Amino acid sequence: MLVALVLATACAPQTSDTAAKNDEKRGTLRVWLFQEVNNKPKEKVVDAAVAAFEKRHAGADVQVEYIPVDTRAQRIKAAFNDPASAPDVIEYGNTDTAGYVKDGGLADISAEFAAWPETKDTDPTARTSVTVDGKVYGAPLFVGVRALYYRTDVFGELGLEPPASQSELITTAKKIRKAKPELYGIAVGGAYTYGAAPFIWANGGELAVARDGVYTAAVNSDAARRGIAAYTSLFGDDNCPAAKCASMGGNATVTAFASGKAAMAIGGDFSHAAVEAGTVKGAYAVVPLPGVQPGSVAPAFAGGNNIGVLRSSSHRTLAVDLLKSLAGKETQSRLFDAMGFLPTYMDVRAGAAKKQPFLKPFIDTLSAGTKFVPASPGWGRIDASQVLPTMFQEIVSGRKDVATASDDAARKMNAAFASAG
Numbered sequence: 001m002l003v004a005l006v007l008a009t010a011c012a013p014q015t016s017d018t019a020a021k022n023d024e025k026r027g028t029l030r031v032w033l034f035q036e037v038n039n040k041p042k043e044k045v046v047d048a049a050v051a052a053f054e055k056r057h058a059g060a061d062v063q064v065e066y067i068p069v070d071t072r073a074q075r076i077k078a079a080f081n082d083p084a085s086a087p088d089v090i091e092y093g094n095t096d097t098a099g100y101v102k103d104g105g106l107a108d109i110s111a112e113f114a115a116w117p118e119t120k121d122t123d124p125t126a127r128t129s130v131t132v133d134g135k136v137y138g139a140p141l142f143v144g145v146r147a148l149y150y151r152t153d154v155f156g157e158l159g160l161e162p163p164a165s166q167s168e169l170i171t172t173a174k175k176i177r178k179a180k181p182e183l184y185g186i187a188v189g190g191a192y193t194y195g196a197a198p199f200i201w202a203n204g205g206e207l208a209v210a211r212d213g214v215y216t217a218a219v220n221s222d223a224a225r226r227g228i229a230a231y232t233s234l235f236g237d238d239n240c241p242a243a244k245c246a247s248m249g250g251n252a253t254v255t256a257f258a259s260g261k262a263a264m265a266i267g268g269d270f271s272h273a274a275v276e277a278g279t280v281k282g283a284y285a286v287v288p289l290p291g292v293q294p295g296s297v298a299p300a301f302a303g304g305n306n307i308g309v310l311r312s313s314s315h316r317t318l319a320v321d322l323l324k325s326l327a328g329k330e331t332q333s334r335l336f337d338a339m340g341f342l343p344t345y346m347d348v349r350a351g352a353a354k355k356q357p358f359l360k361p362f363i364d365t366l367s368a369g370t371k372f373v374p375a376s377p378g379w380g381r382i383d384a385s386q387v388l389p390t391m392f393q394e395i396v397s398g399r400k401d402v403a404t405a406s407d408d409a410a411r412k413m414n415a416a417f418a419s420a421g
Contacts, residue, residue, distance in 0.1 A: 019104075019311045019312065020083070020311065020312055020313055020314045020316065021314075022314045023314070023315065023316045023317055024314050024315050024318075025057075025059070025060075025315075025317065025318065026059035026060060027059070027060065027061070027314075027315060028060075028061045028062075028063060029060060029061070029062050029063070029088040029089065029313075029315050029318055029319060029322055030062075030063050030065070030086075030087040030088055030089075031050075031062060031063065031064045031065070031087055031088065031089045031090070031322070031326075032065050032066075032067050032075070032076075032079075032087045032089075032090045032091065033046065033064060033065070033066055033067070033090075033091045034066065034067065034068075034069050034072070034091050034305065035066040035067060035068050035069065036270075036273075036274070036339065037251050037254060037255060037258075037271070037274040038273055038274040038277045039066060041273055041338035041339055042335065042338060042339055043066075044338065045331060045334045045335050045338050045339075046064060046326065046331075047064075048331075048334065049325045049326050049328075049330075049331045050062045050064065050322075050325070052325055053321065053322050053325040056321070057318060057321070060315075060318055062322065065087070069093075069251075070249065072092070072093070072096075073096075073380065073383070073384035074384070076090060076092065076096075076100070076105070077103065077105075079105070079310065079312075080100075080103050080104065080105035080310070080312070083310075083312035083314075086310055086312050086313075087310065088309065088310060088313040088314075088315055088318075088319040088322070089307060089308070089309055089310070089313075089319050089322055089323055089326070090307070090308055090310065091141060091305050091306070091307055092138070092305065092306055092307075092308055093303070093304075093305055093306075094129035094130075094140075094303065094304045094305065094306055095303075095372075095373045095379060095380070095383060096380050096383075097129060097130060097131075097132060097137060097138070097306065098132055098375055098376060098377045098379070098380070099377040099378075099379065099380030099381070099420075100137070100308070100380070101132045101137050101377075102377040102420070103377075104311060105310060105311060105312075106137040106138060106308045106309070106310065106311065107137070107308070107309040107310060107311045107313065107316065107319075108135045108136070108137060109136055109137065109138070109139075109309060109320055109323070110135050110136040112320045113130075113136040113139065114136075116324060118324075118328055118329050118345065119139075121329075121345040121346050121347045121348070122140060122344055122345060122346075123140070123143065123344050123345070123346055123349070125143070125302065126140035126143055126304065126344035127140065129304060129306060130306050130308075137308055138306040138307055138308035138309070138323070139306060139307050139308075139323055139324070139327035140304060140305075140306050140327065140344035141304070141305045141306055141307050141326070141327050141332070141335075141341075141344065142270065142304050142305055142332065142335065142336075142341035142342055142343065142344060143302065143303070143304040143342045143343075143344055144268045144269055144270045144303045144304050144305075144341065144342055145268065145269065145300040145301070145302060145303065145342075145362050145365045145366055145370060146194065146195065146198070146266050146267060146268045146289065146300050146301065146303075146365075147266070147267070147268075147269075147286050147287065147288050147289055147300070147361045147362055147365050148162070148163075148169070148264060148265075148266060148286065148287050148288065148289045148290070148361075149254075149257055149264060149265045149266075149267045149271070149275060149284055149285075149286050150162055150263065150264045150284060150285060150286075150287070151257075151262075151263045151264070151280060151283055151284050152283055152284055152285050153283040154176060154180065154183070154263045155263070158175070158176065158179055158180075160172055160175070160176070162285075162287045163290050164290055164294045164295055165290050165291070165292060165293065165294040165295075165296070166199065166202055166203075166230055166290055166291060166292050166298065167292075168290065168294075169186070169264075169289075169290055170230065170233060170234060172185065172264075173185025173186040173234060173239045173240075173263070173264060174238045174239050176263045176264075177238055177239050178238070180263070182261075183261060183262055183263050184239060184240045184245070184256060184261060184262040184263070185234075185238075185239045185240070185262075185263055185264065186234060186239060186240065186262060186263065186264035186265060186266075187240060187245070187248070187252075187253040187254075187256040187257055187261070187262035187264070187265045188231070188234045188235060188239075188240050188245055188248070188253060188266075189245060189246075189247075189248030189249050189250060189252055189253045190235065190242075190245065190246035190247060190248065190389055190392045190393040190396055191246075191247060191248060191249040191386070191389040191392075191393070192248065192249050192250045192253055192266075192389075193383070193388045193389060194250065194301045194303060195250055195253065195266040196227075196228075196231045196388070196392060197301055197371070198266075198289055198298035198299055198300055198301070199227040199228070199230045199231040199298070200219070200223075200224045200227035200228060200231075201227070201298065201299040201371050202227060202291040202292050202296075202298035202299065203223050203224070203226040203227035203230065203292055204223035204226075205218065205219070205221055205223035205224030205225070205226065205227050205228075206218040206221070206223075206224065207219055207224075207373060207374060207388075207413075208374045208376075208413060208417070210374065210375075214417070215374045215376045215378065215417045216414060216417065217409070217410035217411075217413035217414050217417070218410075219388070219391070219406050219409050219410050219413065220403070220406040220407045220409070220410040224406065225402050225403065225406055228391070228392070228395070228402050228405075228406060229402050231392070232392060232395045232396050232402070235396035236396075240262075242396040242397060245396075246392075246393045246396050246397060247393070250266075250267075253265050253266065253267070254267045254271045254274055254275065255274070255278075257275065257278070257280065257284075258274050258275045258277065258278025258279070258280060259278055259279055259280075260278070260279040260280055266289060267286075268303070268362075269340050269341070269342050269358075269359060269362040270339060270340055270341050270342070271340070272339070272340030272358060273338065273339045273340050286358065286361045286362070287361050288361050288364050288365045288368065289365070296368075297364070297365055297368035297369075299368070299369055299370055299371045300365045300366075300370050300371070301370065301371060301372070301373070302366075302370035302371065302372050304342075304344070306327075307323050307326050307327040308323070309323055327344075329343075329345050329347075329348050332344065332345060332348055333348050333351070333352070336348070336352045336356075340356075340358070342359070342362065374417070376417055376420055377420040378413075378416040378417040378418075378419065378420035379416075381416040381419070381420065382412070382413050382416045385412070385416070387409050387412045387413055387416075388409060390409070391405045391406060391408070391409040392405075394408075
C-alpha cells in the first residue's frame with residue numbers, strides 16, 4: 001500500500017502555477033507555525049514579534065495558526081494548490097526545502113535575503129538549508145540536534161553511569177527496566193525516524209547514497225541493518241513494550257521522559273523547555289548519544305526549521321518583512337530563552353551558549369559531526385509516506401525480520417527517488 005501511495009504521489013499532477021499577481025500593502029496575513037510539545041512559551045515570543053510587525057505596518061493584521069508537525073505534509077501541499085485558503089508565511093522543516101521548491105510552493109527571496117544585514121552572521125550550514133540551486137527560499141529559524149537525556153536520580157539510586165557506547169546504552173536501559181518496571185529504561189518510538197537514524201549512522205550505515213546526483217536507498221546494507229537491529233532491540237517488555245512504543249514519535253518519547261515515565265530519552269536542545277516544564281525538572285542531565293565505540297558520539301541528524309513565504313501570497317513585501325520579524329536575531333534570541341531553540345546566527349548562538357551551560361552536550365554533538373537526510377525531493381515523499389517508521393514497526397511487531405523489512409523499505413525509497421527525478 002505504501003508503494004502505491006508513493007507512486008500515486010509521484011504520478012499526481014504537479015502543483016499548478018499559483019504565483020500571486022498582486023503585492024498588497026494592507027490586509028490580513030496568515031501564518032502557519034508548528035505546534036510544540038509545550039507551545040505557550042513559543043506563542044508568547046511569536047506574539048511579541050507579530051505585535052512589532054503590526055506596529056510597523058498600519059493596516060496589516062496577522063493571524064497565526066499552530067499546526068501539528070505530523071500532518072504538515074498534507075496541509076502544506078494542499079495549500080500550494082489552493083491559494084485562496086493558503087497562508088502567506090509558513091514554518092517548515094529543513095528536510096522539506098527541496099520538495100517544496102520542486103512543488104513550486106515557496107517564493108524565491110534571494111534578493112531580500114542578500115540585502116538583509118542580519119544574514120551576514122547566519123551559520124553557513126543553516127544557510128544551505130534554505131538554498132536550492134543557488135537560490136534562497138526562506139530564512140533559517142533554528143538549528144537542532146539530539147542527545148541523550150537521562151534521570152540523574154534514577155541512575156544515582158541504581159549506581160549507574162551514563163552509557164559510553166551503544167551496547168552500554170541498550171544494557172543500561174534493560175537494567176533500569178528490570179529494577180524499576182514502572183519505567184521505560186529508554187523511551188523509544190517506532191515513528192521516531194530521527195531518534196533511530198543515529199543508530200544506523202553510528203554503525204557505518206546510511207539512509208541513501210548519491211552517485212552523479214541520483215540517490216539510491218542504503219537502509220538494507222549490512223551496516224544499516226546492524227543499526228536497525230540495535231534500535232529495534234529496545235522495543236520489548238524488557239525496555240519499551242512494542243504495544244505502547246511502536247506508534248510513538250519523537251514528541252511522545254520526550255513527553256514520556258518529562259512526565260517521569262522513562263529513565264532516558266533521545267531529545268533535542270529544542271526539547272529542553274518541555275523537559276523543564278515536566279516532573280523531572282532538577283533530576284536529569286544530558287550527554288551526547290554514544291556511538292558504537294566507547295567514548296564515541298553517534299552522528300546526529302542536523303535538523304532545524306525555516307520560515308518561508310509562499311509564492312501565492314498576495315502580500316509578498318509584507319510577508320517578507322514578517323518573515324524577518326519571525327526569524328530575526330531578536331526573535332531567535334527570545335526563542336532560545338523560551339524554548340531552548342539553538343539560534344542560526346553565530347553571534348546569537350555564542351551568546352546563548354555563555355548564558356546556558358545545558359547547551360554543551362548539544363554543541364559537542366554538533367562538533368563531533370552530524371548527518372543530513374538525502375537532499376532530494378523524493379525524501380519528502382518518503383517521510384510523508386512513513387516508509388522508515390513502517391519498517392521499524394514491522395520489525396518490532398514481529399511481522400518481518402530486519403532483512404525483509406529493510407529490503408521492502410529500500411524498494412519504496414527507490415521508487416520515490418526515481419519519481420522525483
